[in-house]
Amino acid sequence: MSAPDSSSPDPASTVAVNLGDRGYRIDVGRGLLARAPELFAPVLSQKRVFIVTDSNVAPLYLAPLVERLNAAGIRSDHVVVPAGETSKDFPHLAQVLDAMLAAKCERSTMIVAMGGGVIGDLAGFAAAILLRGADFIQVPTTLLAQVDSAVGGKTGINTRAGKNLVGAFHQPRLVLADTDTLSTLPRRELLAGYAEVVKYGLLGDAAFWTWLEANGAAALGGDHDALRHCIVTACQAKARIVAADEREQGERMLLNLGHTFGHALEAEFGYSGALLHGEAVAIGMVQAFDLSVRLGLAPAADLTRIKAHFAAVGLPVAPPKTRALTPAALIAHMGQDKKVKDGALTFILARGIGKAFVSRDVPAAALEDTVRASLAA
Numbered sequence: 001m002s003a004p005d006s007s008s009p010d011p012a013s014t015v016a017v018n019l020g021d022r023g024y025r026i027d028v029g030r031g032l033l034a035r036a037p038e039l040f041a042p043v044l045s046q047k048r049v050f051i052v053t054d055s056n057v058a059p060l061y062l063a064p065l066v067e068r069l070n071a072a073g074i075r076s077d078h079v080v081v082p083a084g085e086t087s088k089d090f091p092h093l094a095q096v097l098d099a100m101l102a103a104k105c106e107r108s109t110m111i112v113a114m115g116g117g118v119i120g121d122l123a124g125f126a127a128a129i130l131l132r133g134a135d136f137i138q139v140p141t142t143l144l145a146q147v148d149s150a151v152g153g154k155t156g157i158n159t160r161a162g163k164n165l166v167g168a169f170h171q172p173r174l175v176l177a178d179t180d181t182l183s184t185l186p187r188r189e190l191l192a193g194y195a196e197v198v199k200y201g202l203l204g205d206a207a208f209w210t211w212l213e214a215n216g217a218a219a220l221g222g223d224h225d226a227l228r229h230c231i232v233t234a235c236q237a238k239a240r241i242v243a244a245d246e247r248e249q250g251e252r253m254l255l256n257l258g259h260t261f262g263h264a265l266e267a268e269f270g271y272s273g274a275l276l277h278g279e280a281v282a283i284g285m286v287q288a289f290d291l292s293v294r295l296g297l298a299p300a301a302d303l304t305r306i307k308a309h310f311a312a313v314g315l316p317v318a319p320p321k322t323r324a325l326t327p328a329a330l331i332a333h334m335g336q337d338k339k340v341k342d343g344a345l346t347f348i349l350a351r352g353i354g355k356a357f358v359s360r361d362v363p364a365a366a367l368e369d370t371v372r373a374s375l376a377a
Helices: 033-043 058-071 090-102 117-132 143-149 179-184 187-204 206-220 224-244 251-256 259-268 277-294 300-313 327-334 364-376
Strands: 013-017 024-029 048-054 075-081 110-115 136-140 154-159 162-169 174-178 347-350 356-359
Touching: 013 224, 024 224, 033 058, 033 110, 033 136, 033 174, 048 058, 048 090, 048 117, 058 075, 058 110, 058 179, 075 090, 090 117, 090 154, 110 117, 117 136, 117 143, 117 154, 117 162, 136 143, 143 179, 143 187, 143 224, 162 259, 174 179, 174 224, 179 224, 187 206, 187 224, 187 251, 187 277, 187 300, 187 347, 187 356, 206 224, 206 300, 224 251, 251 259, 251 347, 251 356, 259 277, 259 327, 259 347, 277 300, 277 347, 277 364, 327 364
Parallel strands: 024 174, 048 075, 048 110, 110 136, 136 174
Antiparallel strands: 013 024, 154 162, 347 356
């Protein structure tokens, strides 16, 4: 698919991430990539950037971005890695760092991460360790990245032991979320991002969840105003949580609703295209509410609402049957989760829609029952 026509930009919505002198803005709107030199300028220490992107995004957006930067007198170099989760590993991190060093990047050279969550995580981590720390800009081109991974400063790569177990907290200087880029996304990728939008309603904003039940299908179906509302609301929620708990010591852990389950599924599927991150999170959120219902914490009606909305828009509510999965294997993966403390598994449970909380006191039998029921669904 060709790049969208961005000749008619609209005024950007701006969300502030308040972290003192490390704070930054999130710009959301149409036509922002066309204004990249102007929007980058306030955070550039030198008129030079290094762009990290992937093989899906580069053919659409790299050449126009480079042309605009050159016209503004901003030098650019770049590296392109293969698209997909498998690029989030040590060999591709080394490839990116080697390209940056070969281009003689300096600490004052701005790194630009242009792509989805994989590129944001990979390029952000490379920036965090390049010359012991370089600044970077997030230019997320997927819905999942625009509402979640590009905001908050989490960067990292996957290892054989699990997802995102090696990384750093490294805040961007700017997030540029051009909604025009979402028009090139396949429906499945858009839905994967929508799972992260839904998460904000389920964990702490029941009114937003109700709005999504009524308007989510329109947002996914091409209603730009509805989609923009999804992105801005999600970014506002995450910005507030990150400002209160940057390094995930308390409230920020709520953003992992569905992720302990979801990461275990991703590991079992080998971080392949057979199960996208957002799909795994959607299944994980259903499992988290199922467990909450089994423990007598949440009403069964809320779980029914969640399953109904996911099914209505096309999100999965149970793991694919394409691979043999066992409760034991999935629970073993959960033991590698970053939130494990003193050997105890940490889960984000809920007392109902919009009422998530952190729990380290989950009976093993109830957890196994939830996983077993999900695999049988």
